[in-house]
Amino acid sequence: MTGFPFTEAMPIRFASDLPARTEVVVIGGGVIGVCTALFLARQGVPVVLLEKGRIAAEQSSRNWGWVRVQGRDAAEIPILLEAREHWQAFEQQIEGGVGLTTCGVLYLADKAGHIAGYEGWLAEAAPFDLDSHILSKAQLTELLPAAQPLWHGALYTPSDMRAEPWVAVPRIADLAREAGARIVEGCAVRTLETTGGAVSSVVTEKGEIKTSSVVLAGGAWSRLFLRRMGLDIPQLSVRSSAMATAEMPEFTSISGGDSTFSFRRRADGGYTITPAGFSELFVGPDAFRSLRDYLPLLRQGGFDYKLRAAAPAGYPDAWGTPRRWSADAQSPFERMRILNPTPNAGALARLLYRFRQAFPGVDTPVPKATWAGMIDAMPDVVPVVDRVDALPGLTVSTGMCGHGFGIGPAFGRITAALVQGDDTGHDLSRFRFDRFRDGTPFQPGPTI
Numbered sequence: 468m469t470g471f472p473f474t475e476a477m478p479i480r481f482a483s484d485l486p487a488r489t490e491v492v493v494i495g496g497g498v499i500g501v502c503t504a505l506f507l508a509r510q511g512v513p514v515v516l517l518e519k520g521r522i523a524a525e526q527s528s529r530n531w532g533w534v535r536v537q538g539r540d541a542a543e544i545p546i547l548l549e550a551r552e553h554w555q556a557f558e559q560q561i562e563g564g565v566g567l568t569t570c571g572v573l574y575l576a577d578k579a580g581h582i583a584g585y586e587g588w589l590a591e592a593a594p595f596d597l598d599s600h601i602l603s604k605a606q607l608t609e610l611l612p613a614a615q616p617l618w619h620g621a622l623y624t625p626s627d628m629r630a631e632p633w634v635a636v637p638r639i640a641d642l643a644r645e646a647g648a649r650i651v652e653g654c655a656v657r658t659l660e661t662t663g664g665a666v667s668s669v670v671t672e673k674g675e676i677k678t679s680s681v682v683l684a685g686g687a688w689s690r691l692f693l694r695r696m697g698l699d700i701p702q703l704s705v706r707s708s709a710m711a712t713a714e715m716p717e718f719t720s721i722s723g724g725d726s727t728f729s730f731r732r733r734a735d736g737g738y739t740i741t742p743a744g745f746s747e748l749f750v751g752p753d754a755f756r757s758l759r760d761y762l763p764l765l766r767q768g769g770f771d772y773k774l775r776a777a778a779p780a781g782y783p784d785a786w787g788t789p790r791r792w793s794a795d796a797q798s799p800f801e802r803m804r805i806l807n808p809t810p811n812a813g814a815l816a817r818l819l820y821r822f823r824q825a826f827p828g829v830d831t832p833v834p835k836a837t838w839a840g841m842i843d844a845m846p847d848v849v850p851v852v853d854r855v856d857a858l859p860g861l862t863v864s865t866g867m868c869g870h871g872f873g874i875g876p877a878f879g880r881i882t883a884a885l886v887q888g889d890d891t892g893h894d895l896s897r898f899r900f901d902r903f904r905d906g907t908p909f910q911p912g913p914t915i
């Protein structure tokens with residue numbers, strides 16, 4: 468096996484100098500931070516993007532690369548439709564492209580009851596006139612001839628896409644740099660300083676930058692960062708494991724999966740195959756604190772995380788991770804440059820068994836790399852994208868709930884507009900920062 472490519476062994480590619488002052492600082496070099504910086508830079512706004520490890524080395528390279536409208540919350544559908552346009556533009560604008568392919572997405576119903584869930588989602592999505600539809604068992608056999616007829620039917624969206632997570636976000640970061648964004652890898656932000664209750668500077672391990680405008684796009688670390696500022700969101704992170712196979716003949720180009728496993732073709736001729744419905748929550752102080760917030764999701768059946776004892780040292784919600792630190796001392800973000808969880812070997816072994824069961828005529832996949840990522844989850848399965856009233860100057864764009872890669876370019880564009888006080892073109896009320904604490908009941912999004 469060659470191993471997962473995004474580790475601390477990667478050379479630093481982005482090493483701009485830190486300016487004494489700038490208009491906007493973006494914290495976090497995943498898809499959200501990179502796209503925010505890109506859209507700001509394109510509008511001529513001086514912007515500095517700070518990443519504690521390497522661009523895209525956490526979730527934004529570890530994902531399956533599905534760019535799907537299928538199964539999305541109704542409030543996210545128009546945003547995902549916008550994101551598709553950005554992905555198409557990136558494919559044109561970036562030399563070598565981002566591996567964008569309109570491959571279609573298939574949800575395979577291994578229980579008859581899943582079809583009713585798909586129909587429920589189709590009813591919610593009806594106003595958007597998508598090409599999503601239900602396939603009968605016979606139609607599915609025609610579409611996926613290599614598979615055993617194990618499933619009752621499927622939900623299918625032919626216009627859904629995939630892009631290549633190992634290349635896409637670093638290449639978008641190149642675009643952002645060309646547009647004028649300063650990007651600094653290996654530079655953790657420790658905290659923010661305030662003056663008169665508003666953001667006045669960003670304190671990094673390499674010095675301070677004066678600014679009145681900060682975007683927090685810290686993925687699984689956002690809650691820890693906010694807590695140091697006296698702010699809270701009920702964000703938790705869950706481990707999700709994956710495997711890349713070596714090159715193998717194409718048995719389908721469609722990205723699909725049922726409640727036990729998923730598959731997608733990669734541009735290098737292999738597949739990414741993964742256990743599905745298998746997210747692991749390491750129980751830590753934040754998990755306890757958030758129990759009540761997750762009750763509605765639990766009742767809906769969407770809280771299907773496998774509970775694990777304490778997280779390894781240095782994880783955002785590990786018992787030993789400091790919640791308070793001084794601005795002039797090392798912070799938890801420097802101690803864990805790249806959150807690189809060990810994948811669950813048992814789950815990956817079961818995955819191969821399940822794959823062979825479903826596709827008995829297909830060559831047995833040969834693992835090329837295995838890895839895991841920590842998905843940042845929210846109790847209502849939609850992100851927080853909002854300006855923070857309690858701390859003027861701070862905009863938060865995080866909690867992407869396992870689907871930030873596909874939708875990321877649009878949320879980046881939207882976050883850039885929010886920072887500047889411009890009309891975003893979308894109704895963002897579902898993504899409010901205060902929604903868990905202002906007494907309004909919240910409804911979990913679809914978990915089909």
Ligand SMILES: Cc1cc2nc3c(=O)[nH]c(=O)nc-3n(C[C@H](O)[C@H](O)[C@H](O)COP(=O)(O)OP(=O)(O)OC[C@H]3O[C@@H](n4cnc5c(N)ncnc54)[C@H](O)[C@@H]3O)c2cc1C
Binds near residue numbers: 533
């Ligand atoms: C296994 C797996 C499969 C997935 N599959 C899909 C999929 O098919 N489709 C899809 O749309 N989404 C998928 N996702 C989810 C998607 O990858 C994420 O939602 C998305 O990448 C989140 O982007 P982000 O920019 O918010 O966070 P991240 O990519 O995690 O980036 C956050 C960055 O912030 C940095 N950071 C944090 N704190 C600081 C600090 N204080 N100072 C400096 N830097 C800091 C971190 O180092 C990190 O690089 C999947 C995720 C995983 C793990």
